[in-house]
Amino acid sequence: MPQLDFDIITLGHGSGGILTNKLLETGVFELLKNPLLDEHHDGAIFELSGRLAFSTDSFVISPVFFPGGNIGELAVNGTVNDLAMCGAVPKYLSLSFILEEGLTMKEFWEILVSIKFTAEHAGVQIVTGDTKVVERGKGDRIFINTSGIGQVHEKAQISTKRVQTGDKIIVSGHIATHGIAIMSVREGLEFETEIVSDTAHLNHTIKALLDEYGAEIHLLKDPTRGGVASVLNEIVRDTRLGINISQKSIPVLEEVYGACELLGLDPLYVANEGVFIAFVSAEIADDFVKKLQKLEHGQHAAVIGEVTTEHPKQVILQSQIGGRRVVNMLVGEQLPRIC
Amino acid sequence: MPQLDFDIITLGHGSGGILTNKLLETGVFELLKNPLLDEHHDGAIFELSGRLAFSTDSFVISPVFFPGGNIGELAVNGTVNDLAMCGAVPKYLSLSFILEEGLTMKEFWEILVSIKFTAEHAGVQIVTGDTKVVERGKGDRIFINTSGIGQVHEKAQISTKRVQTGDKIIVSGHIATHGIAIMSVREGLEFETEIVSDTAHLNHTIKALLDEYGAEIHLLKDPTRGGVASVLNEIVRDTRLGINISQKSIPVLEEVYGACELLGLDPLYVANEGVFIAFVSAEIADDFVKKLQKLEHGQHAAVIGEVTTEHPKQVILQSQIGGRRVVNMLVGEQLPRIC
Incomplete structure (x- = not known):
């Protein structure tokens, strides 16, 4: 100084x-x-x-x-x-x-x-x-x-308009970590392992993916405020397509999951700062995930769902125990001033 | 709505x-x-x-x-x-x-x-x-x-580095109007004529001047916070040249001048929002002013001084009554939250 x-x-x-x-x-x-x-x-x-x-x-x-x-x-x-x-x-x-x-x-x-x-x-x-x-x-x-x-990027063709039926939805890492890190400080919660924000710059990872998959990547979004649920809802609203996601494939750190239960929060609505969501062609989805898992901030990447025409403008979650429910956009101000 | x-x-x-x-x-x-x-x-x-x-x-x-x-x-x-x-x-x-x-x-x-x-x-x-x-x-x-x-602009070559001895300093209009308009509301002052902010976009005027004078315009600055005095001081600091200005040539609205006296403020330090300062080659200065006077927001343009090697890093004002004094950079927070 x-x-x-x-x-x-x-x-x-x-x-x-x-x-x-x-x-x-x-x-x-x-x-x-x-x-x-x-x-x-x-x-x-x-x-x-x-x-x-x-x-x-x-x-x-x-x-x-x-x-x-x-x-x-x-x-x-x-x-x-x-x-x-x-x-x-x-x-x-x-x-x-x-x-x-x-x-x-x-x-x-x-x-x-x-x-x-x-x-x-x-x-x-x-x-x-x-x-x-x-x-x-x-x-x-x-x-x-x-x-x-x-x-x-010369190969990039990223636009909500390019999202199409059959696209796989990939999340790049554990969700809800940033929001819970902030919330735990505000609420004075202590956990066995400290939960730290995932804030990170994803540009080097994204560039490597664009180098390899170019226009096969249809859309990229970072689910900050409002979390994964709100971003997916914006996309079904704008595309008039539907989205299916599977709860068991969504990566969440165990202690973050526990904190969410304690606080009465759904991790799908909690803010992220070092995570992105990609909509990619079904053909390349598995390769994309494997590649991403080897890149910085991508170790826990997973396919969490896909785009469908079945239920236009709705995001449907298949729960751990097999039930299905509609995931709406965040209502109210779950976590104010999270970013 | x-x-x-x-x-x-x-x-x-x-x-x-x-x-x-x-x-x-x-x-x-x-x-x-x-x-x-x-x-x-x-x-x-x-x-x-x-x-x-x-x-x-x-x-x-x-x-x-x-x-x-x-x-x-x-x-x-x-x-x-x-x-x-x-x-x-x-x-x-x-x-x-x-x-x-x-x-x-x-x-x-x-x-x-x-x-x-x-x-x-x-x-x-x-x-x-x-x-x-x-x-x-x-x-x-x-x-x-x-x-x-x-x-x-293809003809523009604007940089503090291009300011040189002999350059004429032009102000595009009445100074101190914005700051006094804000101050008069805060202090509950009333004047015969209401003083209104000069907030304006100067881009069309600047473009017309660049079309005509191009690289003869060496530097452009808008004297917002800290006013004309602070901007001129930044320039002498960065160029290590001196500046002479003449008080009687600086355009100030009569009611603004009166308000400044009342409030104990020097118009040179009061913020502007619709005024710019130009440093131009001496050869084109008079033409530049005549042209500017015909353009939007330029009616009251005037040459207020020039660049000199006489007193490096100092701005010197020749007062109405002929005395000379150093004009320093603004000290303290004359008018907080003026923009």
């Missing part, structure tokens, strides 16, 4: 004057430095051509530091993943902070360092940004917006 | 479930609809090539509705202007909301409608977005992030 003559963030740091400059020059710019950011202009300028993907997300997670990560790491991973779900290789991120007066410089620095390392690992550059400060009680320590630009 | 079965925003609208979908489908997507947004994917995909500009800004202005505009209009104009300052023609915007529980749907709708019209006038498309909701007392009604992508 740099030597600064202040320990906490004050309104002056959002003024555009000397304090803002001190915070940026000695802190943010120095840590994240790269040739584009170093220009200090109102935006970054770069050459990029072809099919581009553009995405944005604001992160308001509470608590800011949680088992397995913090809001900074989450903010980089979140937008990187949204771009990856478009079939793109993420290239450039913007980074915009809304800080609450009173945030300590130590906390802010820890978040900044996470941002730096996560961006490096994900292979993206932070090229432009903004910092605002609001009065105590008008924010909640720190909110972060990241927006990003990526270059769509 | 659409028929919705809720009047206020609740945490459930940020859950990713049914309420989020209702808000988005019936509200946001329906109002802002365009083919890219209609894809409902995690990001937008489009073709774009060449030199691109990328910028981001979070808006936390208080009050949300102010004389001359609201946070929605400001959020579109702000990022459009940042892109224009890069010499770019703005093309695509992202739009991300952090709503505080309790915001009325009526207020949100009014802001959305402003966003729609401002984007249309500016000639940009909103192609991707995000909506989060935080608990009462953890936000302040509404914060908006916009990020944007533009295509850099």
Whole structure:
């Protein structure tokens, strides 16, 4: 952490004057430095051509530091993943902070360092940004917006419109882990094994899959807020097709399952941060899963269901004991501020 | 405003479930609809090539509705202007909301409608977005992030590095108007003529100037937070050159000047939203001003000073009565949450 003559963030740091400059020059710019950011202009300028993907997300997670990560790491991973779900290789991120007066410089620095390392690992550059400060009680320590630009993989043809009957639905790993990690902190629950968020950037894994399977991958989605159930419901709504999923094939960590029972939550509705869902041609589904299982974050990948014309606009779950039930979209606010 | 079965925003609208979908489908997507947004994917995909500009800004202005505009209009104009300052023609915007529980749907709708019209006038498309909701007392009604992508004008060569001795400094209009409009509401001041914010998108004006003067325009900046004084100080810091400005040539509305006196503020430090500063070759400066005066938002343009080697890293003001004083960067938080 740099030597600064202040320990906490004050309104002056959002003024555009000397304090803002001190915070940026000695802190943010120095840590994240790269040739584009170093220009200090109102935006970054770069050459990029072809099919581009553009995405944005604001992160308001509470608590800011949680088992397995913090809001900074989450903010980089979140937008990187949204771009990856478009079939793109993420290239450039913007980074915009809304800080609450009173945030300590130590906390802010820890978040900044996470941002730096996560961006490096994900292979993206932070090229432009903004910092605002609001009065105590008008924010909640720190909110972060990241927006990003990526270059769509030449083989990618990702669109809800490409989902078709017979497509296999694959989930890349254990579901519900992020939501339960956050919830357990909020509720003060303790488990034998600590449940940590699965926050991760999936872009390298997605790229490897696109390299190999290209247009056989019809749709990619990351089931964050609202969980797997809400994402699948959006897809049946938009495609007017139906989806069958099988409960016993859905990977859930035992301790997460236990926590869900304790909290009265269905893992299908709980948020994920390092998991994606793929809709792929039936022909390649088994190969796809085998390949994915060898890739980072894909070890527990599994086919969880398929697309059908049988019950348009409905997601049907076959339960462990053989019954069938409709899985609806999340009602209400199961887990507010989970990302 | 659409028929919705809720009047206020609740945490459930940020859950990713049914309420989020209702808000988005019936509200946001329906109002802002365009083919890219209609894809409902995690990001937008489009073709774009060449030199691109990328910028981001979070808006936390208080009050949300102010004389001359609201946070929605400001959020579109702000990022459009940042892109224009890069010499770019703005093309695509992202739009991300952090709503505080309790915001009325009526207020949100009014802001959305402003966003729609401002984007249309500016000639940009909103192609991707995000909506989060935080608990009462953890936000302040509404914060908006916009990020944007533009295509850099083929003739543009805008960079702090291109500022050189002898360059003329031009301001495009009356300064300090936005800051005083906000301040007068906060302080409950009344004037004979209402002072309204100058929030405006400057991209069409900038494009016309780039068409004509191209690389003769060395740098463009919009003096928002920290005002004209802070922007000029950033430039002398980065270029290690000096700047002379003349007080009598700086356009300030009479009532704004009066309000500044009353409030003990120096207009040079007060935020602007519809004004830019240009550094141009001395040879074209007069033509540039004449041309600008005929363009939208440029009627009151004036040369306010020039770049010099005389006093490196210092901005010197020649006052009305002939004295000279150093103009420093803003200290402290003169006007918090002005944008």
